Amino acid sequence: MPTDTVKKSPSLAEYAYGEIKQLIQNGTYLPGSKLVTQDIANRLGISRTPVVAAVNRLAAEGYADSIPQQGTFVKKLSxxxxxxxxxxxxxxxxxxxxxxxxxxxxxxxxxxxxxxxxxxxxxxxxxxxxxxxxxxxxxxxxxxxxxxxxxxxxxxxxxxxxxxxxxxxxxxxxxxxxxxxxxxxxxxxxxxxxxxxxxxxxxxxxxxxxxxxxxxxxxxxxxxxxxxxxx
Missing domain, CATH: 1.20.120.530 (GntR ligand-binding domain-like)
Incomplete structure (x- = not known):
């Protein structure tokens, strides 16, 4: 098969990032709710590793807050x-x-x-x-x-x-x-x-x-x- 006809699929981390971000934006995950990586992985039908990477990226971009010893939570708004x-x-x-x-x-x-x-x-x-x-x-x-x-x-x-x-x-x-x-x-x-x-x-x-x-x-x-x- 010619290589120029193959469309590169997004990585699992990229897929998880997009799905979680959408769930935050559409209100499924409300501000202040905890992002439990294993639960999200089960929901998406993938392993936990790409979900962890996605959640860390969302925290870095301001969509969530990571609190030591507690976890990562959807950013609260005031x-x-x-x-x-x-x-x-x-x-x-x-x-x-x-x-x-x-x-x-x-x-x-x-x-x-x-x-x-x-x-x-x-x-x-x-x-x-x-x-x-x-x-x-x-x-x-x-x-x-x-x-x-x-x-x-x-x-x-x-x-x-x-x-x-x-x-x-x-x-x-x-x-x-x-x-x-x-x-x-x-x-x-x-x-x-x-x-x-x-x-x-x-x-x-x-x-x-x-x-x-x-x-x-x-x-x-x-x-x-x-x-x-x-x-």
Whole structure:
């Protein structure tokens, strides 16, 4: 068989990582719950060794906390932590827009890549948290990547800015913004970047990112149930 027709399968550790990460993101493993590697291995039908590697990787990436003599637990979220993460996201994305326009890296290829990402906002259900998170991550990571600063991109990824937002929505059992609004807003961001309208795109981006911050304040002030989210 020709070697170029063989598709390389992911390692068991990579498979376990993806499965556990999804179980955390979809709320199967709630914040604060213990990640028991043998139980997970039984669930996935694989040995414990790749599960241990996957759990260690998730802890390194901020999805879980390892406590000596106790084990590894899904990271707990607090109102302050979410607020801090969203403020970090705001700073990084506004800086990145400045860098993209200043460095004049927003070419035809970048426009097409972002427009393709915008199409993902179509057909997202009101509680389709996983799909919405995936699409949002894809779009905004492109902008950060175009800023051409590897350290900022690393911090942005490990801080899980967008994942945390959708985890908050899920825990509060909140409906997402309408698909049409999300599509139009992100389409406008691309148009403003393409036009080099620095002030306008930063204003729109700040409004977009402050929405979950305002939502968080509203949840706290109205006493809405926050699931496993601590104050």
């Amino acid at each position: 109102v302050k932590m979410i607020r801090d993460i969203l403020e970090l996201r705001l700073m990084i994305e506004l800086y990145s827009v400045d860098a993209v326009i200043r460095n004049m890296v927003f070419d035809t290829e970048a426009v097409q890549e972002l427009r393709s990402a915008v199409e993902g906002y179509r057909n997202i259900g009101p509680r389709d948290y996983n799909k919405a998170m995936e699409v949002e991550c894809n779009f905004h990571h492109i902008i950060i990547r175009l800023a051409e600063n590897a350290e900022i991109l690393r911090v942005y990824r490990t801080s899980r800015c967008i994942e945390t937002t959708y985890q908050m929505y899920r825990m509060a059992n909140m409906e997402l913004a309408t698909v049409q609004n999300a599509y139009q807003e992100h389409e406008k961001i691309v148009e403003l970047l393409e036009a080099g309208n620095q002030d306008a795109v930063k204003t729109l981006l700040e409004k977009h990112i402050r929405l979950p911050l305002n939502m968080l304040d509203w949840l706290v002030s109205t006493g809405r149930p926050l699931g496993n989210l601590s104050l």
